[in-house]
Amino acid sequence: MNVRITLRVDGEERSTTVDSRTTLLDALREHLSVTSPKKGCDHGQCGACTVLIDGRRMLSCLKLLVGCDGSDVVTANGLGAASGKSEAVRDPAGELGGLHAVQRAFLDHDGFQCGYCTPGQICSAVGMFEEAAAGQPSHVTTDLADERIVLDDAELRERMSGNLCRCGAYVNILAALRAAQPRSPAGRAPSELPEDGA
Amino acid sequence: MTTGARSRAVGTPVARVEGHAKVTGTARYAYEQPAGAGPPLYAHPVLSTVPHGRVRALETMAARTLDGVVTVLTPDNAGQLDDLRGAQDGELAVLQSNEVAFRGQFIAVVVAESPEAAQQAAGLVEADYDELPHHTELRGDSGDLYTPERVNPAFAPDTVEGDVDGALDSAEHMVDVTYLTPMEHNNPMEPHAAVALWEAEGGPADRPIPAGSDAERPSSDGVATVRLTLYASTQGAHTVRSTLAPLFGLRKEEMRVVSPHVGGGFGSKGMPHAHDVLAVLCARAVPGRAVKLALTRQQTFSLAGHRTPTLQRLRLAADSTGRMAAVAHEVTEHTSTVKEFAEQTACGTRMMYAAPNRRTAHRLAALNVPVPSWMRAPGEAPGIFALETAMDELASACELDPIELRLRNDPPLDPESGKPWSGRRLVECLRQGARRFGWQEGPPGSRRRREGDQLVGMGVAASTYPCYTSPGSRALVRHDGTEHYTVRIGAADIGTGTWTTLTQIAADALDRPVEAVTVEIGDTDLPHATVAGGSSGMASWGPTIVATARRFRTEHGQQPAAGAVMTGELPDNPDAEQFALHSFGAQFAEVRVDVDTGEVRVTRMLGVFSAGRIINPRTARSQFIGGMTMGLSMALHEHGVLDHRTGHVVNHDLASYHIAAHADIADVEAEWLEETDPHANTMGSRGIGEIGIVGAPAAVVNAVYDATGIRGRSLPLTPDKLVR
Numbered sequence: 001m002n003v004r005i006t007l008r009v010d011g012e013e014r015s016t017t018v019d020s021r022t023t024l025l026d027a028l029r030e031h032l033s034v035t036s037p038k039k040g041c042d043h044g045q046c047g048a049c050t051v052l053i054d055g056r057r058m059l060s061c062l063k064l065l066v067g068c069d070g071s072d073v074v075t076a077n078g079l080g081a082a083s084g085k086s087e088a089v090r091d092p093a094g095e096l097g098g099l100h101a102v103q104r105a106f107l108d109h110d111g112f113q114c115g116y117c118t119p120g121q122i123c124s125a126v127g128m129f130e131e132a133a134a135g136q137p138s139h140v141t142t143d144l145a146d147e148r149i150v151l152d153d154a155e156l157r158e159r160m161s162g163n164l165c166r167c168g169a170y171v172n173i174l175a176a177l178r179a180a181q182p183r184s185p186a187g188r189a190p191s192e193l194p195e196d197g198a
Numbered sequence: 199m200t201t202g203a204r205s206r207a208v209g210t211p212v213a214r215v216e217g218h219a220k221v222t223g224t225a226r227y228a229y230e231q232p233a234g235a236g237p238p239l240y241a242h243p244v245l246s247t248v249p250h251g252r253v254r255a256l257e258t259m260a261a262r263t264l265d266g267v268v269t270v271l272t273p274d275n276a277g278q279l280d281d282l283r284g285a286q287d288g289e290l291a292v293l294q295s296n297e298v299a300f301r302g303q304f305i306a307v308v309v310a311e312s313p314e315a316a317q318q319a320a321g322l323v324e325a326d327y328d329e330l331p332h333h334t335e336l337r338g339d340s341g342d343l344y345t346p347e348r349v350n351p352a353f354a355p356d357t358v359e360g361d362v363d364g365a366l367d368s369a370e371h372m373v374d375v376t377y378l379t380p381m382e383h384n385n386p387m388e389p390h391a392a393v394a395l396w397e398a399e400g401g402p403a404d405r406p407i408p409a410g411s412d413a414e415r416p417s418s419d420g421v422a423t424v425r426l427t428l429y430a431s432t433q434g435a436h437t438v439r440s441t442l443a444p445l446f447g448l449r450k451e452e453m454r455v456v457s458p459h460v461g462g463g464f465g466s467k468g469m470p471h472a473h474d475v476l477a478v479l480c481a482r483a484v485p486g487r488a489v490k491l492a493l494t495r496q497q498t499f500s501l502a503g504h505r506t507p508t509l510q511r512l513r514l515a516a517d518s519t520g521r522m523a524a525v526a527h528e529v530t531e532h533t534s535t536v537k538e539f540a541e542q543t544a545c546g547t548r549m550m551y552a553a554p555n556r557r558t559a560h561r562l563a564a565l566n567v568p569v570p571s572w573m574r575a576p577g578e579a580p581g582i583f584a585l586e587t588a589m590d591e592l593a594s595a596c597e598l599d600p601i602e603l604r605l606r607n608d609p610p611l612d613p614e615s616g617k618p619w620s621g622r623r624l625v626e627c628l629r630q631g632a633r634r635f636g637w638q639e640g641p642p643g644s645r646r647r648r649e650g651d652q653l654v655g656m657g658v659a660a661s662t663y664p665c666y667t668s669p670g671s672r673a674l675v676r677h678d679g680t681e682h683y684t685v686r687i688g689a690a691d692i693g694t695g696t697w698t699t700l701t702q703i704a705a706d707a708l709d710r711p712v713e714a715v716t717v718e719i720g721d722t723d724l725p726h727a728t729v730a731g732g733s734s735g736m737a738s739w740g741p742t743i744v745a746t747a748r749r750f751r752t753e754h755g756q757q758p759a760a761g762a763v764m765t766g767e768l769p770d771n772p773d774a775e776q777f778a779l780h781s782f783g784a785q786f787a788e789v790r791v792d793v794d795t796g797e798v799r800v801t802r803m804l805g806v807f808s809a810g811r812i813i814n815p816r817t818a819r820s821q822f823i824g825g826m827t828m829g830l831s832m833a834l835h836e837h838g839v840l841d842h843r844t845g846h847v848v849n850h851d852l853a854s855y856h857i858a859a860h861a862d863i864a865d866v867e868a869e870w871l872e873e874t875d876p877h878a879n880t881m882g883s884r885g886i887g888e889i890g891i892v893g894a895p896a897a898v899v900n901a902v903y904d905a906t907g908i909r910g911r912s913l914p915l916t917p918d919k920l921v922r
Contacts, residue, residue: 019315021314022312026313029230030312030313035223035226035227036222037223038227038387038388038461039389039492040388040389040495040852041389041495041851042494042495043495043851043852043853045495045851045852046387046852048387075223077224079222099218099221103222107213107214107217107221110213110820112217112220112221112693113693113694113695113820114386114388114460114461114462114692114693115216115219115221115459115461115693116227116387116462117387118220118221118223119221122221157860157864158860160860161860161861161862163860164387164852164857165860166385166386166387166464166828166857167462167693167824168824168825168827168828168831168863169820169824170827170860171866171867172820172823
């Protein structure tokens with residue numbers, strides 16, 4: 001069965017008619033020529049396909065496109081201030097010459113080698129910072145009641161462990177995350193969180 | 199043979215030139231390459247579900263009649279491959295017979311208008327088999343073991359010097375232990391993929407040979423007809439072409455392979471595998487339309503190479519002062535029945551220590567298993583794990599500090615060849631590492647302390663990797679005008695930094711800033727380059743560019759005309775015959791082992807390496823720590839579980855074949871000795887892609903012994919092996 005879906009991708013409205021079994025990842029890559037998100041496993045096990053959907057990090061290989069009608073999807077190629085105008089994700093550091101602060105930090109700290117997991121790592125990091133700012137705890141958070149999350153190394157490593165890197169760039173990714181971490185947490189009120197929660 | 203030419207870019211931490219494309223995701227990997235005029239087709243393979251036998255019947259009607267399916271290829275209609283004898287490679291005899299030699303082998307493929315239709319149709323193909331008895335279990339006592347003619351790439355399988363048995367019998371201290379390493383899988387993040395386009399008769403393929411091509415002379419009209427274009431994910435575009443073109447009856451210049459960005463390889467993309475052939479078979483069946491084929495992650499476990507499991511018996515003998523009298527390293531490992539790959543597991547032991555009596559041996563079992571192949575530091579990664587763990591056991595037996603044991607047995611000449619080392623600075627690596635890491639002297643076990651519910655310990659191991667250079671690379675230098683140069687060489691960047699480091703080398707060789715040089719790689723339209731394997735890439739391509747730049751200056755001077763061009767090739771290195779060329783390193787690990795769960799956490803790792811001149815400290819450090827990270831993963835996590843009832847790697851995905859994730863990695867640091875190897879090549883550098891993994895698993899396992907008193911002799915060292 002074919003279905004027509006309209007969504008925003010990196011700030012641009014896109015429509016496509018697809019087989020209803022098509023994943024968001026395949027729709028982006030094969031139908032919309034948006035190849036920034038990568039396919040590393042197609043099973044939600046590696047994180048290479050991570051994108052931001054309405055501001056939250058998602059594994060696009062586990063989303064059917066039919067569930068994304070009207071969504072706002074941002075890939076690593078749409079994160080930069082110059083190239084992306086998404087409402088859902090704003091560069092916290094402002095103008096950075098077309099690159100998001102996290103992307104700049106990955107460049108500065110050589111947070112990648114082959115680059116295949118990198119767009120997913122970067123989208124994941126942007127989403128992760130938002131989650132922490134919203135007070136969402138992780139497996140290593142000691143005080144689950146405290147909404148002021150301190151993103152120490154253990155927190156950063158844990159929260160980024162859904163994104164595998166076979167080149168073994170984790171040490172440099174961590175350095176990039178430390179550098180790109182928003183200086184003052186956004187401290188958003190729970191009422192500003194997306195409706196469907198974590 | 200290095201020159202005193204001043205160096206400006208080499209040695210500086212230039213950021214990756216393709217970095218912007220990678221952090222935005224706009225760098226195009228194989229599957230993302232647009233090919234052909236119309237929409238592409240999608241291939242989805244059908245794999246054998248038995249490990250040995252013959253396909254008696256394939257029911258393809260349901261698949262063929264599914265909406266969107268274009269064709270289903272089986273051995274009946276896939277078409278013959280030419281020159282398979284020339285290729286000497288049964289792995290590549292794809293869809294050429296009904297024989298099944300291992301589970302997970304291609305038996306058919308569906309080509310369809312969409313990936314969804316292709317995958318569904320592949321699931322509708324039904325195979326009936328005449329099954330034969332299968333053997334997948336590697337056993338040291340099997341009667342079928344044989345001695346290969348040579349081990350990878352061309353070493354003698356067995357060596358013996360002196361009276362090993364006599365030395366073992368009369369030794370003051372002896373270690374006699376067997377180590378096991380499991381089947382391991384490369385798992386680059388980009389699964390193996392190809393996009394193939396076979397031009398239709400009378401299609402738009404005629405085009406001139408591009409400038410700088412080293413293709414054979416075109417046909418008489420001066421135009422080469424490219425019949426086949428393959429966008430491949432490979433460590434060597436030229437290797438893929440020279441292997442595949444004869445299979446399809448093509449002259450070299452009739453095929454083009456393009457591979458500008460590669461999502462990791464770790465050896466598994468060092469040579470073409472069956473999926474490359476399958477993609478071209480599909481494309482040949484639908485000329486004029488591009489066919490895209492990406493192995494699923496699961497399929498890569500049986501189709502993209504793996505590291506053989508190994509059984510390694512190590513016997514070390516030493517006198518009362520810890521001076522080694524003998525070393526014997528005997529290896530049993532597997533290969534497939536369709537293609538032999540003999541990992542050179544014991545070769546590192548031949549040159550590592552100064553024991554006068556030495557014996558190494560390799561025995562193979564040809565089993566109904568997928569085809570093993572290169573995985574990062576083939577030979578050294580598992581072999582040095584065993585040797586360096588055995589050295590720690592010998593240090594225990596001698597009650598010596600493990601660093602001191604290695605210092606006492608450091609050979610002044612290569613024990614294997616008798617040649618002088620081009621630079622063996624293992625002792626300095628160990629000493630510098632000990633200082634930086636805070637090593638506390640004493641025999642294994644003496645650094646143990648308990649903190650709460652955790653046992654803490656430290657381990658050390660030596661690391662080594664040969665300095666290989668592959669002959670045959672060529673390069674082209676062109677002055678574009680306005681003092682800008684283009685350098686062309688069909689090399690590969692698999693995350694190694696080639697785009698950047700070759701630019702630095704070319705800039706210095708031309709005496710221009712890096713901004714004035716553009717390097718082009720990853721395409722057979724560029725001059726021939728050897729494979730990015732055996733850590734030989736930079737050591738082969740770099741001197742090729744240096745030599746070509748010199749020829750350019752000799753011919754065209756400092757103020758060349760716009761469009762001036764020169765080609766050149768890798769010069770001979772007479773020193774390679776005179777010296778033993780190897781890199782060395784010292785690896786340190788600190789672990790914490792939970793006394794209740796047996797979980798091992800590696801809290802600190804440090805590697806100190808001696809690898810000649812470092813071209814780019816930024817990308818080099820990434821390679822070193824990346825290799826060490828993979829070594830940690832090998833020590834604690836990786837284990838391909840082969841079910842001997844079915845011949846199936848049952849944990850064939852990234853959820854159950856665990857590779858180190860971010861939370862597994864704490865503090866991993868690498869440094870190196872500032873040096874230039876005057877005998878390695880004109881740059882004074884040795885390759886660094888593999889040495890980082892070598893020794894790292896032993897350092898971790900030795901640290902676990904230090905912490906717990908438990909010897910890890912079977913990898914991976916999972917908690918079940920540590921809970922007592």
